[in-house]
Amino acid sequence: MLKVTKQNSEDGEAFFKVDEIEKFPCQDLVRINQLWQESYQKKFGFSVQKSKYEETGNVIGEYKENTFNEFGKTVGWQQEGIWISDQELNFSxxxxxxxxxxxxxxxxxxxxxxxxxxxxxxxxxx
Structure with missing residues (x-):
């Protein structure tokens, strides 16, 4: 995704701004999701995350810390109240x-x- 938005993650400054997400090419977003879905029997991907996001009481366009934290726990990004780093992600x-x-x-x-x-x-x- 960084490559599509022409960002360099190596400098440690790369991040997505809302307007970049709003303009992110649909074809690329759909393809990235499909690749994750196909490679891991629909266990991973943005569509799975979206389901988990909504299942934990989150509403698109709103931010509530308690429901967002619950989402983080549900997908394993938050452990014991602390958000994990990229180095702690489970790639299995x-x-x-x-x-x-x-x-x-x-x-x-x-x-x-x-x-x-x-x-x-x-x-x-x-």
Whole structure:
């Protein structure tokens, strides 16, 4: 995703802004999700994360710390009240559903569900 937005994660400054997510190419977003879904029998991907996000009481466009924290616990990004670092991500098939894809860069766009809002817009345009 950073490559599509022409960002360099090596400098430690890369992150997604809301307007970048809103303009992220639908074709790329859908393809990234499909690749995760196909590679891991629908255990990972943005669509799985979106389901978990909504199942934990989150509403796209709103941020409530308690429900967002519950989402973080549900997908394994928060342990004992602390958000894990990128180095602590579980890249095995044993990770919780929705655990991947993830990075601190990406998680910030999920607080108010901006990425999921973009997914909704992309699915309406198909």
């Amino acid at each position: 098939s044993e990770a919780l559903p929705g655990h991947l894809p993830s990075s601190a860069i990406l998680r910030d766009t999920l607080r108010k569900g901006e990425l999921f809002s973009r997914m909704n817009a992309c699915s309406r345009n198909r």
